[in-house]
Amino acid sequence: xxxxxxxxxxxxxxxxxxxxxxxxxxxxxxxxxxxxxxxxxxxxxxxxxxxxxxxxxxxxxxxxxxxxxxxxxxxxxxxxxxxxxxxxxxxxxxxxxxxxxxxxxxxxxxxxxxxxxxxxxxxxxxxxxxxxxxxxxxxxxxxxxxxxxxxxxxxxxxxxxxxxxxxxxxxxxxxxxxxxxxxxxxxxxxxxxxxxxxxxxxxxxxxxxxxxxxxxxxxxxxxxxxxxxxxxxxxxxxxxxxxxxxxxxxxxxxxxxxxxxx
Numbered sequence: 001x002x003x004x005x006x007x008x009x010x011x012x013x014x015x016x017x018x019x020x021x022x023x024x025x026x027x028x029x030x031x032x033x034x035x036x037x038x039x040x041x042x043x044x045x046x047x048x049x050x051x052x053x054x055x056x057x058x059x060x061x062x063x064x065x066x067x068x069x070x071x072x073x074x075x076x077x078x079x080x081x082x083x084x085x086x087x088x089x090x091x092x093x094x095x096x097x098x099x100x101x102x103x104x105x106x107x108x109x110x111x112x113x114x115x116x117x118x119x120x121x122x123x124x125x126x127x128x129x130x131x132x133x134x135x136x137x138x139x140x141x142x143x144x145x146x147x148x149x150x151x152x153x154x155x156x157x158x159x160x161x162x163x164x165x166x167x168x169x170x171x172x173x174x175x176x177x178x179x180x181x182x183x184x185x186x187x188x189x190x191x192x193x194x195x196x197x198x199x200x201x202x203x204x205x206x207x208x209x210x211x212x213x214x215x216x217x218x219x220x221x222x223x224x225x226x227x228x229x230x231x232x233x234x235x236x237x238x239x240x241x242x243x244x245x246x247x248x249x250x251x252x253x254x255x256x257x258x259x260x261x262x
Contacts, residue, residue: 007083008152010139013090014114020091022111027122029085029100030114031075031144038106039072039116049073071145075116076104079145085120086148086155088128088139092225095131095139097159098122126158189239191248193231215241215248 011029013019022030033039036056042048049069054060060068079100087096102119110117128136135151148155213219218241225233242248 008148009085010146010148019114028117030117034115094125096125
C-alpha cells in the first residue's frame, strides 16, 4: 500500500496516445527519445543528459534541451520501485493508476520508439469525471513525464479505493474468476458477463471493470470497460476484438475498479 507521502508521477503515452497498448498490455510505462540511445550508460548527472540531448537533436531550441533531458534523467535516476504512476489514456478516457515494480531498463524489442521502460502493476482505472478540475489540469501537463504534487492525494486515494474493491472487505482476493469461454453479444463490440460472475464480483450497471480476454480476432489485458445495462459490457476498444457471435475467453479476473455510488 502506498503511503501518503508516496511519489506520484504523471506520464503520457506520446502526443496521440500511440503507446497506450504498450503501457496497458505489456505492463510498463515508457518514454521515447530513442535517438539518444541508452541513457543509463551516461554519467548520472543532468549536465551529461543535457549534453547528449543537445548533440542528438542539434535543431532543438536551447530552452527545450534541459526540459527533455530532465525528463529522461528523472525517469532513469529518480523514479523508483514503489512510486505511483498515473496515466490518462486518450483511448478509454480513464486515468490508469499503478505502482512501479522494477528498475529502469533500455529495451528496444517491445516498442523501438519507446525503449526507456519500467515495469508497472496497474491497480485501477478511474473515469476522469471522478477527479477535480485541478487534478485533471495537473495530469494534463504538456510534459511526457512529470511529478504530481499539488493533487497527489487525489490519485493516491483513487488507487486505494481500487485496491479495496480488488481485495474486498475481508482481505481475500475479490471477484476472482478463472478462464471461461462465453459467446459474444449479437452486436459487434458487446458481450454479456454471466450473472454468476457478476454476483461474485459485485458489479452492477454503470460500473467500470478491468478485463482481460482473448478472441479469434485478438486479445487485450487490463483494459477498463463499462457495464452499460445489466451485465452487458461495451467499449470502443472491443470492436476490433469481438464480432457478432464470437466465442471469447475471459483469461483473467474481472475486478471492479470503480463504482460511482461508492
